[in-house]
Amino acid sequence: MAGHGTFYWNELMTRDAARAMDFYTKTLGWRFDSMPMNEFGDYHIAMLGETMVGGLMQIGGPEFEGVPDNWFSYIEVDDLDKRLALLTAEGGTLVREPFEVPGVGNIAIVSIPGGAMQGWMVPARQA
Numbered sequence: 001m002a003g004h005g006t007f008y009w010n011e012l013m014t015r016d017a018a019r020a021m022d023f024y025t026k027t028l029g030w031r032f033d034s035m036p037m038n039e040f041g042d043y044h045i046a047m048l049g050e051t052m053v054g055g056l057m058q059i060g061g062p063e064f065e066g067v068p069d070n071w072f073s074y075i076e077v078d079d080l081d082k083r084l085a086l087l088t089a090e091g092g093t094l095v096r097e098p099f100e101v102p103g104v105g106n107i108a109i110v111s112i113p114g115g116a117m118q119g120w121m122v123p124a125r126q127a
Contacts (some may be wrong), residue, residue: 008121011055014049014069017041020056032056075095076120080106083120 002008014020021044024030031089037043037057044056059067072103077083080098086095087110095117096109105123112118 004076006076007073008123009055009074009119010060010071011057011074012071013057013059013064013067015059016069017044017056018060019092021070024056054097072117072119074107074121076123077120080108080120080121080122084108084110087120 012020021030021032024046025032028048030048030091032044032046034042034044039061041058045052046054046056054071054126059069084094084098092115093111094108095111098106101124103124105121107119107121110118110120
């Protein structure tokens with residue numbers, strides 16, 4: 001991917017994954033590769049030809065109560081601890097402490113001044 005400060009990944013969080021996949025297949029020509037994720041179902045990688053263009057996941061449960069279907073973006077950072085310190089110094093909020101997703105990277109969920117949320121991440125090294 002492109003490096004520090006760039007958008008790294010986008011994923012749709014939806015309560016109806018089947019409907020969303022059908023919509024994007026019919027309107028944009030995406031196909032989906034799926035893999036087991038959690039109690040809400042599979043994680044779906046949106047593909048345009050051989051290019052990964054985003055992800056799609058089913059949401060539910062109390063942690064998502066009141067959260068509408070939405071596209072969520074992740075930004076690559078060079079040093080998560082350093083950038084989170086700068087985030088809070090500049091009025092942002094750490095919403096979820098850093099966590100590791102094996103094979104994907106270390107991610108923190110943040111809120112910037114004004115309330116927009118996004119993931120900041122240091123991607124895992126790819127072999």
